[in-house]
Amino acid sequence: MELTINNLKKSFGNLKVLDSLNLIFKPNKVYCIFGPSGCGKTTLFNIIAGILPADGGEIKGLEGKKISYVFQEDRLLPWATVEENILFVLESHYKKEEAKKLSDKYISLVNLSEFKNHYPHELSGGMKQRVCIARALAFRGDILIMDEPFKGLHLELKKSLMDYIINYLKENNKAVFFITHDIDEALYLGDCIYVFSGPPIKLKKEIEIKIPPDERKKDKEYMEKLKEEIINFDF
Amino acid sequence: MTDFTTKNKKSILNKILIFVFWMCIWQAVHLIIGRDIYVPSPLSVFIRLSELVFLKSFWLSVLYSIYRVVAGILLSIVIGAITAVFSAISAFVLNLIHPLMTAIKSTPVLSFIIIALIWFSSGNVPVFICFLMCYPVIWTNLVTGIKGVDKKLLEMSKVYKVKKTVVFKKIFIPSVLPYFTAACITCLGLGWKVTVAAEVLSHPKIAIGSNLHTAKAYLDSTELFAWTFVVILLSFIFEIVFSRIIKKHGMEDKIGANDK
Numbered sequence: 001m002e003l004t005i006n007n008l009k010k011s012f013g014n015l016k017v018l019d020s021l022n023l024i025f026k027p028n029k030v031y032c033i034f035g036p037s038g039c040g041k042t043t044l045f046n047i048i049a050g051i052l053p054a055d056g057g058e059i060k061g062l063e064g065k066k067i068s069y070v071f072q073e074d075r076l077l078p079w080a081t082v083e084e085n086i087l088f089v090l091e092s093h094y095k096k097e098e099a100k101k102l103s104d105k106y107i108s109l110v111n112l113s114e115f116k117n118h119y120p121h122e123l124s125g126g127m128k129q130r131v132c133i134a135r136a137l138a139f140r141g142d143i144l145i146m147d148e149p150f151k152g153l154h155l156e157l158k159k160s161l162m163d164y165i166i167n168y169l170k171e172n173n174k175a176v177f178f179i180t181h182d183i184d185e186a187l188y189l190g191d192c193i194y195v196f197s198g199p200p201i202k203l204k205k206e207i208e209i210k211i212p213p214d215e216r217k218k219d220k221e222y223m224e225k226l227k228e229e230i231i232n233f234d235f
Numbered sequence: 236m237t238d239f240t241t242k243n244k245k246s247i248l249n250k251i252l253i254f255v256f257w258m259c260i261w262q263a264v265h266l267i268i269g270r271d272i273y274v275p276s277p278l279s280v281f282i283r284l285s286e287l288v289f290l291k292s293f294w295l296s297v298l299y300s301i302y303r304v305v306a307g308i309l310l311s312i313v314i315g316a317i318t319a320v321f322s323a324i325s326a327f328v329l330n331l332i333h334p335l336m337t338a339i340k341s342t343p344v345l346s347f348i349i350i351a352l353i354w355f356s357s358g359n360v361p362v363f364i365c366f367l368m369c370y371p372v373i374w375t376n377l378v379t380g381i382k383g384v385d386k387k388l389l390e391m392s393k394v395y396k397v398k399k400t401v402v403f404k405k406i407f408i409p410s411v412l413p414y415f416t417a418a419c420i421t422c423l424g425l426g427w428k429v430t431v432a433a434e435v436l437s438h439p440k441i442a443i444g445s446n447l448h449t450a451k452a453y454l455d456s457t458e459l460f461a462w463t464f465v466v467i468l469l470s471f472i473f474e475i476v477f478s479r480i481i482k483k484h485g486m487e488d489k490i491g492a493n494d495k
Contacts, residue, residue, distance in 0.1 A: 050394060069394045088401070
């Protein structure tokens with residue numbers, strides 16, 4: 001499933017955030033999105049997700065596709081438990097029993113089974129973030145957008161979730177967009193690293209990591225070189 | 236369990252002591268003034284009340300007044316909810332209704348009662364007045380509630396393509412519920428006050444307000460106090476019943492979670 005962005009435009013007042021943006025995203029890849037705050041990354045993905053309307057241009061490849069989104073903030077229903085929050089997005093697309101099974105599976109994946117009947121105000125920031133990740137994965141979107149999803153998570157869980165996403169991608173025909181400021185996360189998870197500047201948002205650099213994620217540890221030199229390249233990038 | 240029972244007993248004892256304290260104050264004021272026509276003694280009021288409860292006309296008056304309060308409040312809830320939804324959706328409707336609400340809020344109840352006396356039959360005036368006084372409260376609270384719904388949650392449900400009925404049930408209702416409950420509690424107190432006031436002025440055949448009016452005409456302060464006590468008691472019972480309904484449906488927990 002290829003996603004093609006043609007001539008996309010978006011302004012807020014006089015500020016042009018997207019100015020005739022053209023991009024192509026290929027399927028079965030994890031795209032890591034880098035860029036300074038306010039460059040227009042979130043606006044771009046909000047348009048892809050259908051939250052914001054574009055002023056002009058088109059996005060091809062979205063027809064009939066389901067999107068999972070891990071937002072920067074938790075966006076959980078405060079009056080619903082962890083389980084109810086996940087079922088809330090599943091109920092409209094899956095049968096009750098299937099929704100329940102999916103919800104249980106992903107709550108367990110993010111190590112929250114003991115807390116499934118807890119309300120968001122009873123959870124820590126990191127736990128809430130895990131609920132959002134579980135919600136996005138349980139929904140099984142064709143496109144998975146994650147906006148700094150691993151903030152506040154401890155290393156072990158972060159690693160196991162990143163491994164899960166890599167496998168999840170292998171098994172299904174999915175596109176993953178991973179907006180982050182953490183270069184190590186990007187190099188662990190990403191297939192392509194897109195470095196943006198803006199506004200208006202512009203693709204400044206495209207780095208393709210040719211080694212598959214599970215073999216990256218072996219080629220430390222190459223990975224270090226890539227890291228240096230991103231750190232020293234002049235926006 | 237024992238702890239709970241002790242606490243419960245203490246709370247009942249506290250309530251009794253508070254009641255006795257205010258009865259003593261009432262009795263003291265009665266003794267200081269020394270004339271039944273100004274302040275009758277609590278004992279004489281309760282004796283009169285105990286006489287009244289054995290009369291069929293007493294229960295009929297209570298029932299009719301309850302009917303008027305309930306009808307007025309229900310009407311304000313239905314019309315308030317419908318207009319609040321449209322006002323929250325459209326800025327034009329909001330701007331259109333807003334001056335009407337300000338006018339209703341700032342106009343003296345008496346003016347409305349006098350106008351309503353010309354428009355409606357005496358039995359319907361209190362219903363109309365109750366509706367008119369409660370409507371702005373319901374409307375204002377519901378508009379605030381609907382407008383206060385977290386936009387980020389709505390965006391999230393849009394991304395996940397959640398059905399509109401589910402969004403209404405799981406986002407709108409719990410968000411608006413605390414505002415609606417607060418409005419209803421205000422209306423239950425306000426409703427009794429204005430309905431009885433309208434009954435006093437419109438004196439329908441059977442009504443608590445008409446009995447108050449008769450007591451006033453005969454300068455029978457004891458009966459006046461007895462009927463006033465009935466209104467206070469009814470308003471209190473209404474509030475308790477409403478709180479029980481909310482508790483029974485588990486809405487309180489959700490409201491609590493919402494506040495945190």
